[in-house]
Amino acid sequence: MAGQIDRALSILELLSDQPQGRSLGEIAEAIAIPKSATHRILATLIERDFVEQDRSTQHYRLSIRLAALGFRHLAGIGLAEICQPQLEALAASTGEFVRLGVVTGERLSFIAEAQGARSGLRYEGAFGRRDVRLHATATGKAWLATLPEEDAVRLVLQQGFGTPEELGPRVITTVPALLTDLARTRRQGFATVYEEADPGVAAVSAVIPGHGKDAPVVGTIAVIGPIVRLTRKRMAGVGAQVIEAAGRLSLMWPSHPYRPTDALAGE
Numbered sequence: 001m002a003g004q005i006d007r008a009l010s011i012l013e014l015l016s017d018q019p020q021g022r023s024l025g026e027i028a029e030a031i032a033i034p035k036s037a038t039h040r041i042l043a044t045l046i047e048r049d050f051v052e053q054d055r056s057t058q059h060y061r062l063s064i065r066l067a068a069l070g071f072r073h074l075a076g077i078g079l080a081e082i083c084q085p086q087l088e089a090l091a092a093s094t095g096e097f098v099r100l101g102v103v104t105g106e107r108l109s110f111i112a113e114a115q116g117a118r119s120g121l122r123y124e125g126a127f128g129r130r131d132v133r134l135h136a137t138a139t140g141k142a143w144l145a146t147l148p149e150e151d152a153v154r155l156v157l158q159q160g161f162g163t164p165e166e167l168g169p170r171v172i173t174t175v176p177a178l179l180t181d182l183a184r185t186r187r188q189g190f191a192t193v194y195e196e197a198d199p200g201v202a203a204v205s206a207v208i209p210g211h212g213k214d215a216p217v218v219g220t221i222a223v224i225g226p227i228v229r230l231t232r233k234r235m236a237g238v239g240a241q242v243i244e245a246a247g248r249l250s251l252m253w254p255s256h257p258y259r260p261t262d263a264l265a266g267e
Contacts, residue, residue, distance in 0.1 A: 007031060008041050021059030082252050083112055090245045091116030094238055096225035097123040101139045103217055106155060108132040108143060121226040123201060133197060135178055136171050138205035139220045141191035145182045146207055146217050152182060168195040190239035202230040204238045206246040218253055221246050
């Protein structure tokens with residue numbers, strides 16, 4: 001039973017990156033099990049409305065139900081509602097796009113955002129995006145810098161460094177360069193990127209500490225904008241603002257995911 005559950009979850013994760021869907025053969029090959037076993041799992045997922053099959057292409061893709069469950073969960077714990085005013089305030093003060101990330105196991109996921117740019121160039125993020133390129137984003141670097149170096153390197157190597165053609169022209173492509181950047185991030189208290197994930201885009205990010213001594217990081221907050229506005233000279237000032245916002249979010253963060261009012265009790 002555990003094996004079947006693991007395979008079903010692997011299929012859901014695989015399809016989450018393929019909005020156009022994938023064929024039965026592609027899915028079976030990706031998760032390394034026979035087509036017959038893959039078909040049985042897909043049939044169950046279709047029966048439970050987590051997956052649907054396109055009539056014209058016969059490709060399998062996620063249904064809207066999975067997204068609906070995710071949003072229902074976020075609404076239930078009140079996390080986005082608790083954090084949104086802080087995102088809006090930071091976006092207004094910096095005049096740039098602000099994004100909130102949540103740490104789930106060994107992944108970062110974006111769950112909320114705010115747009116502070118009112119005119120001119122505007123950065124628009126990929127909301128709900130999974131598998132953030134950790135070494136190429138300020139959000140990812142901020143989190144990696146809190147991990148043991150061997151874990152940080154392992155996570156980056158699992159994703160792959162990519163190339164400047166795939167990401168940004170200044171993206172890190174070696175382990176020594178990564179470790180140097182993470183050391184700088186720890187010294188200054190915030191992470192920066194400059195044309196690393198995307199050409200023409202810069203970002204500054206800090207982690208949101210968890211509750212209690214030695215508690216793991218719970219999330220990240222980042223300011224992202226075009227390099228014509230978010231210049232290297234400006235990053236230090238924005239970094240201080242991001243750190244302050246992260247501190248406020250830490251105080252508000254639910255101490256238990258199913259009891260968001262705990263964080264607000266007595267206030």
